Amino acid sequence: MRVVVVGAGPAGLVATKTLLQSRSEDFPFDPILLEQEGDIGGTFRYRSYENATLVSSKQLTSFSDFRLPLDHPDHLTLEQYVDYLRAYCKHFGITNRIHLEHKVVNISRNPDGGHDVSFVTKLPSGDWDLVPQTIHAAYVALCTGLHVIPSFPTIPGIEHVLNRDNHASGPVPAAYHSAEYKSRAELAGRRVMILGTGETGMDLAYEAAKAGAKEVVLCTRSGFLSFPKALNDFEILGVPFKSDRAGVPIDTLITNLAETAYVHPWVAAARIRWFVSDFVLRGVLWFLTGTQAGCNQWVGELEPERLGRAYVFLNKSHKAMPYINRPYKSRPAILEYMSKYIDSPEDMPPHTNFAVDLAPFPTHFLPNGRAVFPSLKRKDAIRMAKRDVRPDLVIYATGYTQEFSFLDKAGGYATPGEADVRNIVKEGDESVGFIGFVRPGVGAIPPIAEMQSMFWISLLKGQVRKPLPPPHYHLLVKETARIKYGVDHGAYMSTLARDIGAAPGLYELWRAHGTHVLVCYIFGAAFTTFYRLLGPYRSPMAPEIVKTEIWDTITRRGWAGNLIMGVIPMVFYLCLNGLVLCVEVILTLGGALQTR
Template sequence: MWSSMRWRSTLRRPSPSTRVAVDHDTGMLRVVVIGAGPAGLVTCKHLLEARSDEFPFDPIVLEQEDELGGTFKYRSYENANLVSSKQLTCFSDWRLPLGHHDHLTLEEYVDYLRAYAEHFNVLEHIRTGCRVTHISRGLDGKGHRVDYVTKSPDGTWGTEIQSIAADYLAICTGLHVIPSIPSIPGIEHVLAQNVSYREKELKPVAFHSSDYKKRSQLEGRRVMILGCGETGMDLAYEAAKAQAKQVVLCHRDGFLSFPKVINDFSLFGMTFKGNLPIDGLITNLFETAYVHPWIAAKRIRWHVSDFVIKRVLWLLTGTQAGCNQWAGELPPERLGRAYVFLNKSHKAMPYINRPFRHRSPLLQLISHYEEDPADMPPNTDFAVDLAPFPSLFLPSGKAVFPVNWRKESKRIQNIEVRPDMVIYATGYTQKFDWFEPGQGYAGVGEQNVRDVFKSGDETVAYIGFVRPGVGAIPPIAEMQAMFWIAILTGKAKVPTTPEHYHLLQSKTARIRYGVDHGAYMSQLARDIGAAPDIFELYRVHGWHVTWSYIFGAAFVTYYRLLGPFPSPKAPEIAKTELWEAILRRGIGGNLFMGLIPMVFYGFVSGIAWSIESVWRLAHFQAPRFS
């Protein structure tokens, strides 16, 4: 794809012996952006575009690594691909060629980010090898002081503190930086075993998935993977392909599996070959745009779609637990779009399903899901053994699993599991240790204004710290950056309306930053006046762009057709790439996944609007409709 040679030569790294000082007499508004992953790059780019005489933003991006890319560069591994489509993941005005495949490898995505940063002149604002150590308020509580150290050519960190005085801060370090490693009693017994493979002594190991790099690490091993997220699923598949001796995939309380592409369903002998990325199927009209607040608050759209999808899945695959998912199902009270993150790494499912799959030949003849032959297990009895998280390891290194209602829990009791490799695919945690205590900086989860900043302190934004149930973080980060800049520049006011976009969760849920992608994007767009009115959209851009928006998903490009951040590229992108994604659904797909849901949800919201209008008229209040 794009060459990175010139990019490497333009990045700046301060000399360890130079103290950096910023003089506010320059009249510029200094913005320190921490992190040069997708969130940091898109935030810097939009700050540069928002520059004016009144708001002369001057961003500096501090990145502790040697290159940009963040998680996609430094926590990548062999054969890793994005599970989100290019249509959704790419930024609003920097797109891939129309003929490019839908799902990028991580290397391709990092190249994309490099080209984006170069094209929009972000590179000259990036300082690599800079690790932030402390952040405090400026004099009289105004502005901020950011302290950092720099990396020497030999890779060691310097001790001399350098400082930047900043008017604003954008925290863009991401959700996937600090590994979360649970404690399991007896793990030391696993590491004390004697292991040999092909007359070669092997050292038992336990490590976090962020340290996994190549399939060859798994060859001949007895692998236990803790965590059934997308990384855990990838590793289970890679271990199976590496001919590991045993692969055990452990989950906390189930998962919801779907392929990243809707394809290869056979019904009455006719096979659906739409090749549709799943993250672009939800339409805008009456799903994210023009939704009555009562309907949004009750999550009626989510619950209705869950009900329908479960029945369709049973017809097509024989199970309602997920798409062709026969084990590891979520508890009934958490099974659905409103509760969890969809697991779109689907390649390991044939290996997981093998001991559990059961469907009558008649139903299989009527309909079935055709698995990709490249992902199918060989003609042996090998399977990926699914299990609950182990309770402990015995002195022999054998794992002990709890017994519960799940079929995989009962099955694993009869299998000896004595791993010599334990991989913690247990996600990450977030910490903001640099902040001076007692100065009012937001901690983890305290960004109570649209999950972007803390009420009363819009000078500090947290970009990229929510995760969609189905979707991608980079486009959300772009929308958050535009939202924040609109607040700073007075193009929008701090919103006070209720939030109806968070995934539903129990009070004890481990992850509390889940959102519905479309609902969240649409909310931010409405807050800043970027959600297009379809009548004005038709008047300004014509029918082609209007129909693209109506039938399209919540892509950032649509929120740059009108409003405070219009892009001259947006109309053409809407009429070409995004319109092509709609056409790929076909007549049947647009009927059942587009028109029918629109009519239904429009009818439901219309009823709610009518009831509210009658009530408001009776109380002499103006009706509303979002």
């Protein structure tokens, strides 16, 4: 059963490894991975830049059965993560399955069944061989990633932005996509405008400030929700509450019981737990930082109807916020004494008046290079309305788009947006799997790709429960939204786990692995390792990983953190789910009596 995997990023690597480990007499999977670049790693290797680190923690991002030592930093650099992927390939013996500089140019239906995958190879000259080769495959896993082809919004007059040919690092273009950015040297001494306030845009604003840019203007379409990737230090009534390490990664703080496990379908469908947690969180944020827009975020607020985990991708690149806040932060001294958030020392700006200016997206540029901003009632728009902004460098941090030109149009292939079975396959065409094409609001794509791989393989083997219950894991978006592939990490992971019989029951888990593992499962986040404790993908390594590394993430919260973020929410949600269950039972009994 030949399986062609396209793309050697994390999704392609974990799909290949999972296929190999899932081989059986009835399903002798024979995966081969084709990658057009000269190395593995995908976006983490080829769209990386100086000082870039993962905003998801190593605890969540690492694959279920190949972990990093506890003494490694919580958030890896991109180079460290690519090294981790190389070690993963070597450890599981998949390196000989990977064919680099093999570019897929066409995938078509074979009349006798399966797919014909045509590819070209790179010649020693660096050119692509014009004569394609073809492999016949029973199945195809598309793992080409969300962040490959840059997206460029149209801004009239951008050609008027002047180029500086005398820059210290050599000729630097006046406008380019963040995918091309590599180092701080490109930003020093420039008047920089960054379009987009995603995590890359925030990173670049910070890098420009640190590089000594003359001016930094960060443009946002409609705002953002900012949180640090790790909770740092707070002061309450002058008493500091400091973490022993460099903060607690926020993606390890969400608990499992009654948040993702044992959630009544009615509660899941209504997203009640998301809205309740947002309500509580806004109150905590106001008390600790003085603002509800985000963690110590004083500008760039989202509209109230989009503020919360049900709607947006959390922006965990928080380093630029001290610069952005500077013109806007206003809090009475008495409240600042009562409680305040302390930025990481390395993220604090020097004691000057330099600030990163937040602004709306420019509507156009004038012939003299001046940016024209729209008239809005937002704080940043009012402040920037009369500013004369003439950047000599514009960076598009505007995200990516996906193209699948290699899929034969006559074959009727779906795209990831049309994959209606758990966002992985199109119903009726299960032989083509889309792995790694959803993005979590808080979380990471690589562990999701691992869970998707297990689901897809179970689907091919006929081991997925039928019928599938409705999906209640998508982030809520408008019909006109550009990005519709957002999911809640925990809800999506636990849904796939239940679909394939990998989500453990509490009593079953306690009998198999004891109290320690059970407590970890209850208090831990939706780590993929939890779904390998029992079920079809059971791993002998999982219990030890849970009792060491995952236990460490729980104990680092401290007793107060586990009480506030663990016990109290769990008791509330358990009561809520129990109440809804009672209502369901009463309604069911009432209906049964009426039919007699």
